Amino acid sequence: MYKLSRCLVLSDICNLEKKLIFKTDRYVSRYNGSDGSDPIKTSQAKPYESISDYYAGKSVFVTGGTGFLGKVLIERLLFNCSDIESIYVLIRGKKGLKSENRLQQMLDVPVFDKLKALKPSALKKIIPIEGDITKPNLDIKTSDEQQLIDNVSVVFHSAATVRFIESFEDIMKINYEGTRKVMDLSKKMKNLQTFLYLSTSFSNANKLVIDEMIYPKPKAIDEVYSFIDNNGDNPKATEDFVNGYPNTYTLSKALCENYIEENHGTMKTIIVRPSIVAPVFKEPLPGWQDSWVAATATFSDIARGLTKVIYGGPNVICDMIPVDYVCNFIIVAGARGNPSDDVIVYNSCSSSSNPISWRRAADLYLKESLRHGKYELKPRQVELTTSKLKVDLLTLVLQTTPSFLADLWMRLKGESPKYLKMQERPVLLRDLLRFFTSTSYHIKSENSRKLIETLDERDKFLFPCDPRTIPWQTYMPLFCRGIQKYLLKPKH
Numbered sequence: 001m002y003k004l005s006r007c008l009v010l011s012d013i014c015n016l017e018k019k020l021i022f023k024t025d026r027y028v029s030r031y032n033g034s035d036g037s038d039p040i041k042t043s044q045a046k047p048y049e050s051i052s053d054y055y056a057g058k059s060v061f062v063t064g065g066t067g068f069l070g071k072v073l074i075e076r077l078l079f080n081c082s083d084i085e086s087i088y089v090l091i092r093g094k095k096g097l098k099s100e101n102r103l104q105q106m107l108d109v110p111v112f113d114k115l116k117a118l119k120p121s122a123l124k125k126i127i128p129i130e131g132d133i134t135k136p137n138l139d140i141k142t143s144d145e146q147q148l149i150d151n152v153s154v155v156f157h158s159a160a161t162v163r164f165i166e167s168f169e170d171i172m173k174i175n176y177e178g179t180r181k182v183m184d185l186s187k188k189m190k191n192l193q194t195f196l197y198l199s200t201s202f203s204n205a206n207k208l209v210i211d212e213m214i215y216p217k218p219k220a221i222d223e224v225y226s227f228i229d230n231n232g233d234n235p236k237a238t239e240d241f242v243n244g245y246p247n248t249y250t251l252s253k254a255l256c257e258n259y260i261e262e263n264h265g266t267m268k269t270i271i272v273r274p275s276i277v278a279p280v281f282k283e284p285l286p287g288w289q290d291s292w293v294a295a296t297a298t299f300s301d302i303a304r305g306l307t308k309v310i311y312g313g314p315n316v317i318c319d320m321i322p323v324d325y326v327c328n329f330i331i332v333a334g335a336r337g338n339p340s341d342d343v344i345v346y347n348s349c350s351s352s353s354n355p356i357s358w359r360r361a362a363d364l365y366l367k368e369s370l371r372h373g374k375y376e377l378k379p380r381q382v383e384l385t386t387s388k389l390k391v392d393l394l395t396l397v398l399q400t401t402p403s404f405l406a407d408l409w410m411r412l413k414g415e416s417p418k419y420l421k422m423q424e425r426p427v428l429l430r431d432l433l434r435f436f437t438s439t440s441y442h443i444k445s446e447n448s449r450k451l452i453e454t455l456d457e458r459d460k461f462l463f464p465c466d467p468r469t470i471p472w473q474t475y476m477p478l479f480c481r482g483i484q485k486y487l488l489k490p491k492h
Helices: 006-014 016-022 024-031 051-055 068-080 099-107 110-118 120-125 142-151 168-186 221-231 235-242 248-263 294-303 323-336 358-369 388-412 419-432 446-453 457-462 472-488
Strands: 059-063 086-091 126-130 152-157 194-198 269-274 276-278 309-311 320-322 344-348 383-385
Touching: 051 068, 051 323, 051 457, 059 068, 059 168, 068 086, 068 110, 068 120, 068 323, 086 099, 086 142, 099 126, 110 120, 120 126, 126 142, 142 152, 142 168, 152 168, 152 323, 168 194, 168 221, 168 248, 194 248, 194 323, 221 235, 221 248, 235 248, 248 269, 269 323, 276 294, 276 323, 294 358, 294 419, 294 472, 309 388, 309 419, 320 323, 323 344, 323 446, 344 446, 358 472, 383 388, 388 419
Parallel strands: 059 086, 059 152, 086 126, 152 194, 194 269, 269 344, 276 320, 309 383
Antiparallel strands: none
16 A cells, blocks of 8 residues: 555656756746856855854744754754854643743753753753644744744744654644744744745655655645545545555645745745654764654664564665754754745755665664663564565564563463563554655755855864765664663663
8 A cells, every 4th residue: 555656656757857847937946046046056155154153143933942853953053053142942831831841851851961061051042932833823922922023033943743643633733734823923023034944855755756846736725624524534545645645744744845835925935854864973962862753763673673574675775864964954054044035945865865775774773782782582684575465474473473472471470461562563663664664765955965065164064964974884883872872771
């Protein structure tokens, strides 16, 4: 049910040039000025302005700041842009806690330790704005809204749900309606220079070749809400409705991009699309991660012996990018802005410049994992196949049967069984990621490369974001040690 049709594949690969030519009149202004000039190069015709100098004296507004990527974005802004005025962070009150309490919780993680030690006063620049992206007008107090309107120069909108199992209705409420509300607020800001939306490289995952452009709308928004009203979360109906998309999350992000293109008005707007976001590579804390998502959980499950077979092939590309590279790129893009009146799209990814396969990434992770301690279940090199029958058979032989026998032995000893229960989450995750682990995407990043090349050597050092500089043989062991330290937290 997840396999891309042969017709779709041939269409994507063979007709891409025709599509781009056909859409030239519509899309060329997104990348070129009216005189045909490249806006990225044109913006560098004036004397060089460092990234930190751009943010000096300016205030920014961040949504999604309490998430994994949001924390790193805030830390990097404060650490490398010392003269930034303020960072307003939209924070939802939770379980009786006010935004100030949630801010303290957000800061009470290791990724902020270096900032606390070397630049503690910078933390005072974070200003919590209590609100809720799912409520009318973001549920922001009038006085707080006026602060944002008067002071903000750059908006970083990254708030979204990435839970694939969330209901379609909730995904649309958070991702689509939330984006609409943040845009409405941003349009009121008196000094706004850039609105930057964080999307995903997989917003067009129904294609194998993904360019830095906004593709035609996959569904009319009225059609989407009519489907939700009439079908709820019927799995079969939803699968038919998304029509080539892996899930409702990726479809919602495509709809967001189309909404932004159609409604950004005079706002200078940028879309950054990261691929699979992975743990920190360099700064502020190598290996740091604070949530079980996508590749993080998959590689960990393989290394702990929980997953022994996944959908895919030996050469399927795992397009991932370290979170610090994504955040540095976002900061750079925000500083350089958009000289065009149309939306500029940047893909922050690795498949087109420094690809690594799921097989090699898993092997490097497993090799490092085996160097550290003993595991309750014996890990092994993961099996890959695109056949559902083979996946089911291998799962039965390599996972279910051994778990059943282990549980039987525990019962005979008078202990509570646990191994079959341990299999449930890894199997669910494997099936949720089936589309991504079995499909090789070629995600283009020419615009991103050009933008990175405008930086001087100092800014390239302070804001590393070029995927060509990632040595996977070094990064994957670091990835593994980070997960063990910050998520598994073994007791010594």
